[in-house]
Amino acid sequence: MSRRWMGITLPNLRISKRRGQYHVEDTGGESEGTSRDADQKISGPSGTLACFEPVNLSMPSKPIQQPMKQQPDDRRGTRVALTSAPAAVEAEGPQTYIQPRTEQQPDDSSQPRDLDSEFSRPPVEKAEPRFPDNGGIWHDLSGNIHGRPTNGPASILSNAQGTHIRQANIVAGTNVVFNHNSEDVARGKKTMLDNIASSALYNARNTFDPPQCDENTRVALLRAIKTWIKDRLATSARLQCITGSAGTWKSALMQTTARECETAGLVAATFFFSANDSVRNNLQSFIPTIAYQIALSNKSDPALGNCIFRAVDRDPSIFQRDIECQLEELIIKPLQETFPQGYVELFSSPSFPHLIAIDGLDECVDRKSQTKLLQIISTTFIDKGLPFKILLASRPERPLQAAILGDSGYVKNKSKVIDLDKHNPSVDIRKVFQNQLGKIGQESDDPSAQTNWPSPQDIETLVGAAAGLFAYASTVIKFVSQQHRWPCAQLATVIQVIKSSKATGRAVPVRKHPFAELDALYRSIFVFAQKEYATQCDDDDPLAVIRLARMFTLPLPCFNLAVVKSDRLVATSHPYRIDSRDESVADMEHIFQFKPGQLKFMFSDLHSLYTVKSDGSQGAVITPYHKSVQDFLLDPARCGDLYIPHYSVVGSWTTLALGILAEC
Structure with a gap:
């Protein structure tokens, strides 16, 4: 048998069997006791009679309990070795477990004495006699088995022998939390780490020169965002959306907010989408990445994180499930298991990180995935009262219009909106x-x-x-x-x-255009809008969306057409004026021979570049947010294969006018 218990050398014990009794000898001890049925001496601490009887392991048996007798009080106390479970003894032949009995000599006092207080009573009269070292266990009577004074706080392991605690976390002097299998947390954590999009974190290492607000800029906006984040009242909106046209630096606001809130311990998780990164331009890793950060965010209490990692260890295939199942298993159930009383007090707790920042939803390349994520935010994070606030940034594209920005948006009444196009920066x-x-x-x-x-x-x-x-x-x-x-x-x-630079498309030739980065942004938006339109409509024109945008925004001469209505009695005429800047959406759809709603659909993915009108009022159908969009489309050196010559745009208008004339 191992002679070390929890790293401490145990005394040398030798067990011999005589006349049906077991006798224990301490090879390092000096005091003696006597067994019941034999005259052999049993070594042990002074004043202690240790008698052992064999226990048959083939049938259950109750521990043998004898009335405990006490020694006379000599003001020094008595050390008694207690065991809370049978001690295993290695010997030749079948292994036998031994149930200890401990007796003490009678005490003159008529009142029972509390053993716990007796053990912790400090010496008052004279120094305690020292026992031999016995391998480093008991040095003197005033110390416990760990060599600590017994006049300090009582230990839950005081005087314990033959006790083995495996895989346990001692979290306090008076509390023991037994983690019967802590390895599952480590395994789950490693498995989860292999399935997250680490580049989607706001402070990811591979994010080069992320945009941030300069010092003393966007002060009012940042203050308003942080005020909303710190409002932990249950009645406050759980979703705040930052939107605006392309180039208004939504990501700079998100980066600055995330960094400042991380320092304040408010950030639970972040996810920054990017259309150019295949790891973070979809929802495949979204929930695992968010759940992993939530698991590590609360540094003072790892209970929720351990619960999340164990869920992964129980079912590593969770990463192949749909997003709803991942959300249920990796976030909702761990929250319910860790906080069965609910989240109201948890949400209001200053020590619980509660901010989830999601940037660039429009850069999730699948529009259906954008819609699904918005639906999950509404039906799960908000409606089920999860203890988080979500800060979302996105261009005002079709999914965001349907969910938040539109008059009938299903999240409109559950959220707050910051429209950067309404702030003059x-x-x-x-x-x-x-x-x-x-x-x-x-x-x-x-x-x-x-x-x-x-x-x-x-x-x-x-x-x-x-x-x-x-x-x-x-x-x-x-x-x-x-x-x-x-x-x-x-x-x-x-x-x-x-x-x-001129509106005719003639620009100054330069070796490297200073707006190359801005051009790349514009190009990606136009290409995506054309691709979405081509998948939905049977149109052979590879630049149909761009051509239409040019036709509606390019200043054109007005056409005056004489429409003659005649019969056998009278002939009259009146001018018919066509101006794309004055017609309503319905009128323009009639001129283009489109179905009702087709113009709105064609421009639905250009909301980040143009103001798109979809009602029946008069006026321009689309208007660019910024002159640089038109400069991009009019310069072949900048837009490349997206360029449509000016004469081609004018020719398209002429064809429409001739068609109207032929119809008349």
């Missing part, structure tokens, strides 16, 4: 240009850029061209800050392009 953009360009000039080797650069006139030119678009400002700054180029020359190129 010109003051903040001016600060961005001044701070960033000034810093670039000071850090460069260009002597012309190190002082009084850029000029106030150049700053105003840039602010006017940006027209409230942070993406425009960001693109200019990245172009000017290119390595191995002097910033003064780079900025001069930008100013030249701004001043020379």
Whole structure:
């Protein structure tokens, strides 16, 4: 038998069997006791009679209980070895378990004494006599089995022998939590880590130069967002949506908010979609990534996290299930198991991280997946009262229109909306240009850029061209800050392009266009909209959506048509005026010979670039948010194979006019 218990050397015990009794000898002890039926001596601590009787393992038996006798009180206490379970003894032949009995000598006192208090009573009269070391167990009577003074707090393992605790977490001096299989938590955690989208975290290592709000910019918006996050009242809205056209820097607000809330211990999870990353442009890893972060977010209480990891260990195939099943098994059930009393107090607790930040929902490439996620947020996270607040950022595309932004949106009354297109950020953009360009000039080797650069006139030119678009400002700054180029020359190129660009499509030829990054954003939106339209409609025109957008936004001459109505008695005529900027949606659908609702469908994926009108009022059907969209479409060097020549657009209008004339 191992002579070490919990890392402590045990005393040398030798057991011999004589006349049906078991006798124990402590090879290191000196005091003696006497057995009942034999005259052999049994070594042990002074004043203790240890008698052992064999227990038959083939049938149940109750422990032999004898009345405990006590020694006279000599103010020094008595050490008694107690066992809470039969001790296994290794010997030759069949293994036998021994049930201990402990007796003490009579005490002159007539009142029973409390053993616990007796063990912890400090010495008061004289120093305790020391026992031999016996392998490091008992050094003196004033210490317990661990060598600690017995006048301190009582230990739940005091005087225990033959006790083995496997895989247990001791969380407090008076509490023991037995984790019968803690390995399942580690296995589940590792399995889960292999199935998350680590690049979707807001602070992922592979996210290069993520956008953030400059110091002292977007102050009012950030304050409003943080006020909503910190409001833990059960009546506060659980969903806040940040929306706006392309380039309004929704992601910068999300990044800045996530970083500041992470420092305050408020973030439960983040997921930043990206259309160019196959790992995070879909919902396959969304729930595992969110659940994994929730499991690790509460650093003071790992109970919820352990429950989530055990669920994964029980069923590793959960990652091949649909999103509803993953949500149920990895978030809802662990929450119910960990907090069976409900989430009201949990949600209001300052120590519980409760913010889930989801950025770029529009960059989830499948529109149906966007709709499904919005439905889950509504029916599960909000309606079931999960203890989280969700901060969502997305362009105002079709799924968001149907769920939140539209008048009949099913999440409209459950959420708050921040529309960045309704905030004029010109003051903040001016600060961005001044701070960033000034810093670039000071850090460069260009002597012309190190002082009084850029000029106030150049700053105003840039602010006017940006027209409230942070993406425009960001693109200019990245172009000017290119390595191995002097910033003064780079900025001069930008100013030249701004001043020379014309609506006719003729732009200043440059070696590398300063708005290449902005162009890539616009291109991705147009290509996606055309692809979605082609999958739904039988149209041979590969640029049908772009052509229509050009026709509606390009200034065109008005057509005056004479429509003659005659019969045998009278002939009259009146002019018929066609102007795409004045007609209603229904009128334009009639002119194009579209079915009702077709115009709305064709422009449904361009809400991040254009204001799209779908009602019956007069006026422009679509209007671009920013002049740079039209500049992109009119410059073949910028839009490449998406370019439609001006004469082709005018020819399309002429064909429509001739068709109307022929019909008349």
